[in-house]
Amino acid sequence: xxxxxxxxxxxxxxxxxxxxxxxxxxxxxxxxxxxxxxxxxxxxxxxxxxxxxxxxxxxxxxxxxxxxxxxxxxxxxxxxxxxxxxxxxxxxxxxxxxxxxxxxxxxxxxxxxxxxxxxxxxxxxxxxxxxxxxxxxxxxxxxxxxxxxxxxxxxxxxxxxxxxxxxxxxxxxxxxxxxxxxxxxxxxxxxxxxxxxxxxxxxxxxxxxxxxxxxxxxxxxxxxxxxxxxxxxxxxxxxxxxxxxx
Amino acid sequence: xxxxxxxxxxxxxxxxxxxxxxxxxxxxxxxxxxxxxxxxxxxxxxxxxxxxxxxxxxxxxxxxxxxxxxxxxxxxxxxxxxxxxxxxxxxxxxxxxxxxxxxxxxxxxxxxxxxxxxxxxxxxxxxxxxxxxxxxxxxxxxxxxxxxxxxxxxxxxxxxxxxxxxxxxxxxxxxxxxxxxxxxxxxxxxxxxxxxxxxxxxxxxxxxxxxxxxxxxxxxxxxxxxxxxxxxxxxxxxxxxxxxxxxxxxxxxxxxxxxxxxxxxxxxxxxxxxxxxxxxxxxxxxxxxxxxxxxxxxxxxxxxxxxxxxxxxxxxxxxxxxxxxxxxxxxxxxxxxxxxxxxxxxxxxxxxxxxxxxxxxxxxxxxxxxxxxxxxxxxxxxxxxxxxxxxxxxxxxxxxxxxxxxxxxxxxxxxxxxxxxxxxxxxxxxxxxxxxxxxxxxxxxxxxxxxxxxxxxxxxxxxxxxxxxxxxxxxxxxxxxxxxxxxxxxxxxxxxxxxxxxxxxxxxx
Numbered sequence: 001x002x003x004x005x006x007x008x009x010x011x012x013x014x015x016x017x018x019x020x021x022x023x024x025x026x027x028x029x030x031x032x033x034x035x036x037x038x039x040x041x042x043x044x045x046x047x048x049x050x051x052x053x054x055x056x057x058x059x060x061x062x063x064x065x066x067x068x069x070x071x072x073x074x075x076x077x078x079x080x081x082x083x084x085x086x087x088x089x090x091x092x093x094x095x096x097x098x099x100x101x102x103x104x105x106x107x108x109x110x111x112x113x114x115x116x117x118x119x120x121x122x123x124x125x126x127x128x129x130x131x132x133x134x135x136x137x138x139x140x141x142x143x144x145x146x147x148x149x150x151x152x153x154x155x156x157x158x159x160x161x162x163x164x165x166x167x168x169x170x171x172x173x174x175x176x177x178x179x180x181x182x183x184x185x186x187x188x189x190x191x192x193x194x195x196x197x198x199x200x201x202x203x204x205x206x207x208x209x210x211x212x213x214x215x216x217x218x219x220x221x222x223x224x225x226x227x228x229x230x231x232x233x234x235x236x237x238x239x240x241x242x243x244x245x246x
Numbered sequence: 247x248x249x250x251x252x253x254x255x256x257x258x259x260x261x262x263x264x265x266x267x268x269x270x271x272x273x274x275x276x277x278x279x280x281x282x283x284x285x286x287x288x289x290x291x292x293x294x295x296x297x298x299x300x301x302x303x304x305x306x307x308x309x310x311x312x313x314x315x316x317x318x319x320x321x322x323x324x325x326x327x328x329x330x331x332x333x334x335x336x337x338x339x340x341x342x343x344x345x346x347x348x349x350x351x352x353x354x355x356x357x358x359x360x361x362x363x364x365x366x367x368x369x370x371x372x373x374x375x376x377x378x379x380x381x382x383x384x385x386x387x388x389x390x391x392x393x394x395x396x397x398x399x400x401x402x403x404x405x406x407x408x409x410x411x412x413x414x415x416x417x418x419x420x421x422x423x424x425x426x427x428x429x430x431x432x433x434x435x436x437x438x439x440x441x442x443x444x445x446x447x448x449x450x451x452x453x454x455x456x457x458x459x460x461x462x463x464x465x466x467x468x469x470x471x472x473x474x475x476x477x478x479x480x481x482x483x484x485x486x487x488x489x490x491x492x493x494x495x496x497x498x499x500x501x502x503x504x505x506x507x508x509x510x511x512x513x514x515x516x517x518x519x520x521x522x523x524x525x526x527x528x529x530x531x532x533x534x535x536x537x538x539x540x541x542x543x544x545x546x547x548x549x550x551x552x553x554x555x556x557x558x559x560x561x562x563x564x565x566x567x568x569x570x571x572x573x574x575x576x577x578x579x580x581x582x583x584x585x586x587x588x589x590x591x592x593x594x595x596x597x598x599x600x601x602x603x604x605x606x607x608x609x610x611x612x613x614x615x616x617x618x619x620x621x622x623x624x625x626x627x628x629x630x631x632x633x634x635x636x637x638x639x640x641x642x643x644x645x646x647x648x649x650x651x652x653x654x655x656x657x658x659x660x661x662x663x664x665x666x667x668x669x670x671x672x673x674x675x676x677x678x679x680x681x682x683x684x685x686x687x688x689x690x691x692x693x694x695x696x697x698x699x700x701x702x703x704x705x706x707x708x709x710x711x712x713x714x715x716x717x718x719x720x721x722x723x724x725x726x727x728x729x730x731x732x733x734x735x736x737x738x739x740x741x742x743x744x745x746x747x748x749x750x751x752x753x754x755x
Binding site for chain 2: 023026027030031032033034035036038039040041042043047055059061062064065066069073123124127128129130132133134135136137138140205208209210212213216217219220221222223227228229230231232233234235236238239242243
């Protein structure tokens with residue numbers, strides 16, 4: 001089983017990294033031929049950085065749109081971030097001090113992440129407009145996150161797993177010396193297998209699903225453009241060509 | 247058309263329940279082959295429309311980062327779902343911004359993404375069938391490209407970009423809209439959207455000079471094609487003869503007169519509007535904008551000022567520098583842009599909005615007003631969507647909101663705001679923008695005006711508002727048409743420079 005998971009995680013990581021880099025490459029290459037920031041917009045580059053940070057960390061636009069979606073969305077994403085950071089301890093030796101510090105918070109974040117995802121799902125199920133726009137994949141995506149959170153929390157609070165062994169397994173993978181010794185083998189646990197399998201699925205679908213909203217937001221012209229069209233001429237290569245023709 | 251009635255106001259602005267299919271029968275007239283071919287599109291739906299549409303979509307996905315990112319990034323969170331005035335007014339779920347985008351996103355997923363190719367049902371992907379194509383036509387001509395949804399989207403997804411792309415695809419396979427494409431034909435053939443030929447335009451301007459002389463006793467000129475004038479005024483052609491637009495044109499002329507500014511109109515570029523944007527066609531957008539460049543070069547003007555028109559100001563402010571070089575900051579080796587930019591006077595923003603021009607003059611104390619001339623009015627201001635969310639004024643964020651209001655307050659005594667949920671960047675479209683200002687869409691236009699009419703009614707009842715000022719030719723035309731259906735006097739809508747015109751003191755100060 002450990003061998004299967006070793007292969008799976010190498011593959012999933014490869015797809016995740018290469019797929020994401022490919023996507024970012026595509027977004028970078030495609031030009032934005034016109035100035036289309038949603039105004040009022042910052043007139044300076046530093047202003048744009050601030051606007052983007054407010055968007056990414058505070059979900060500014062969503063706050064204007066709907067307080068429930070904003071609250072649940074922020075709860076889910078902030079919790080997820082904490083949970084991910086907490087998991088760094090399985091990939092670092094020695095564990096960094098700040099990672100050790102956030103361990104208890106990360107633990108509760110698992111629960112709040114679950115609450116956030118469940119709340120978002122409830123909106124998707126019970127608000128008529130949002131149910132109308134939901135595809136099966138939208139529901140499955142939330143189900144996946146909820147199942148990942150549940151399986152993780154089960155290992156923490158119900159049926160403990162040998163986390164030292166899990167760490168050994170992943171350190172082995174990271175050193176490109178997987179399953180080198182007995183301490184690098186995954187403990188036999190259905191909960192753990194389920195958790196890891198679903199995380200691998202998440203990594204695999206990341207570059208081809210709506211999870212692309214994560215890199216996408218940074219490339220959104222309505223949010224990342226400086227509002228200075230009169231002060232600086234902005235022109236795409238394909239548009240410039242029209243000028244030599246005429 | 248006789249049975250078109252205004253929808254009831256919502257008691258409290260609740261989110262309406264869905265009425266699927268409510269607007270599926272409202273389809274803007276399709277352009278005939280003559281209209282289509284006149285601007286270089288196929289006359290009829292081409293035989294291999296399916297393959298050509300997908301190819302065009304692929305081309306646009308490679309040319310516009312906005313379209314590509316917006317197709318990928320949506321998570322169906324629903325933030326935009328109750329923000330569109332057409333959804334609020336019609337309750338048709340396909341008028342929710344996300345659902346409107348999904349009409350195209352479903353096809354994008356089917357042909358351009360792996361999950362859509364493998365598991366279409368799972369991710370809501372579908373084939374581009376004739377039914378889907380008709381649905382595109384119907385609902386992409388029920389979007390006014392006002393960008394209100396983009397304010398609320400956590401990724402800034404702008405449905406206007408998707409609508410423009412859809413219209414561009416439809417045009418490229420011979421499935422165009424009569425209203426927009428006919429107007430584009432007129433701009434190229436006659437010089438303006440209304441098809442007003444040069445001699446008629448000159449007659450009109452002479453008539454205006456006589457009218458103003460009669461009313462004020464002062465010789466205010468309306469010059470046209472004057473070489474060497476300092477300012478070239480580009481204004482929507484509705485300003486030349488439509489009511490209440492013409493009163494703002496008189497206002498601009500009085501401002502130029504009172505400040506001693508030499509100015510001119512251009513018979514070649516007698517139109518600020520640019521419907522090339524509405525149909526998302528870069529070549530048309532550029533060709534229509536090039537008339538302004540050409541006029542500016544021929545007349546040798548130092549400044550270009552734009553009249554009261556929402557989408558025209560978006561095109562002028564945000565796109566003219568890109569399309570034609572009207573602006574500054576071009577690369578020194580950019581001969582195309584430099585040719586014009588060397589001619590323009592960069593002490594001023596190029597182009598300037600007429601409101602920027604007037605406000606500068608007010609601040610320089612070069613204009614004086616008799617504010618009591620507007621005392622019969624209790625005034626509110628409707629932010630026009632394209633000005634609010636697609637442009638700016640004054641060189642600082644939010645200037646597009648402050649400057650027109652500053653002018654109103656400088657020329658009138660009574661000004662009140664409508665609900666802040668419906669002004670500034672959250673303003674509602676008038677319901678007639680984006681190529682929908684046509685009688686075959688009157689039902690949609692009336693329903694789309696609902697959220698604005700609700701809050702106007704509120705300030706009319708509570709504060710006695712009897713005049714709604716705006717700075718957009720389409721807003722003025724739309725409101726003049728639909729406000730009587732809501733029980734308002736059509737003369738309640740007018741331009742900011744109409745108020746300026748009422749109060750300005752001409753002659754010896």
